[in-house]
Amino acid sequence: xxxxxxxxxxxxxxxxxxxxxxxxxxxxxxxxxxxxxREWVLLAVCGIGWFxxxxxxxxxAEQHLDAGTTAMLVNIGPILxxxxxxxxxxxxxxxxxxxxxxxxxAGVVLIGVATRGAExxxxxxxxxxxxxxxxxxxxxxxxxxxxxxxxxQVTFMACATGAVCCLPWAGALADDLGTAPAGSVLGMVYLGxxxxxxxxxxxxxxxxxxxxxRLGVTTYLVPPLVILxxxxxxxxxxxxxxxxxxxxxxxxxxxxxRRDRVRSPxxxxxxxxxxx
Numbered sequence: 001x002x003x004x005x006x007x008x009x010x011x012x013x014x015x016x017x018x019x020x021x022x023x024x025x026x027x028x029x030x031x032x033x034x035x036x037x038r039e040w041v042l043l044a045v046c047g048i049g050w051f052x053x054x055x056x057x058x059x060x061a062e063q064h065l066d067a068g069t070t071a072m073l074v075n076i077g078p079i080l081x082x083x084x085x086x087x088x089x090x091x092x093x094x095x096x097x098x099x100x101x102x103x104x105x106a107g108v109v110l111i112g113v114a115t116r117g118a119e120x121x122x123x124x125x126x127x128x129x130x131x132x133x134x135x136x137x138x139x140x141x142x143x144x145x146x147x148x149x150x151x152x153q154v155t156f157m158a159c160a161t162g163a164v165c166c167l168p169w170a171g172a173l174a175d176d177l178g179t180a181p182a183g184s185v186l187g188m189v190y191l192g193x194x195x196x197x198x199x200x201x202x203x204x205x206x207x208x209x210x211x212x213x214r215l216g217v218t219t220y221l222v223p224p225l226v227i228l229x230x231x232x233x234x235x236x237x238x239x240x241x242x243x244x245x246x247x248x249x250x251x252x253x254x255x256x257x258r259r260d261r262v263r264s265p266x267x268x269x270x271x272x273x274x275x276x
Contacts, residue, residue, distance in 0.1 A: 068112040
């Protein structure tokens with residue numbers, strides 16, 4: 001996209017403005033629950049970190065790194081979610097979750113190795129790590145909010161907060177919109193309406209009903225789906241190693257869904273003779 005190549009913040013702002021507008025329409029007529037105390041802090045962490053910094057950092061990282069390397073680095077996010085959720089939300093570290101995370105990330109590494117370029121830019125690596133950390137922090141901050149606040153409202157407020165953080169790029173966005181082709185503008189609208197408004201709303205719905213760690217692992221389904229769609233829709237034949245990596249990702253997500261067996265209590269034999 002025209003603006004994405006010059007200022008990553010401009011693309012992030014456009015996407016978040018569209019997302020905020022769509023979410024605002026969905027919020028029309030719904031009851032509003034006023035956040036209280038610590039909830040404002042958590043909303044700020046989610047909005048500034050996940051919606052603001054994450055989008056800008058990821059857009060900027062893609063200017064420095066190839067797609068494969070970016071995927072490998074950003075996908076440490078679900079690992080961080082599992083760690084933060086285990087430490088801060090009391091979810092612990094179930095055995096199958098840990099195994100599933102490790103296997104799924106190994107699949108992402110295989111995909112990344114199969115599709116990465118020859119050069120690695122240190123700035124790009126740092127930006128990817130920043131994106132992964134803010135993504136994980138945002139998810140862990142969002143989870144407690146969903147105990148009392150509606151998921152759609154949390155998503156709307158976080159998206160609006162992220163858009164406010166990106167307002168310094170408003171001038172660049174206005175300039176680029178004046179010269180961008182119609183296809184690029186429509187692409188930005190799609191990013192705001194579908195991967196932002198729709199996807200983040202359904203994410204909040206699922207997060208209310210699942211542990212953050214287990215839900216985070218499901219995002220490892222994205223790389224194999226991207227490979228499949230690219231193959232079917234864009235005629236991009238993936239390398240054999242990428243196909244293997246996709247299969248490993250699927251296996252890891254499946255493993256993470258398993259539950260540890262709960263052993264039945266062993267009955268204690270009653271002592272013979274009269275009860276004291």
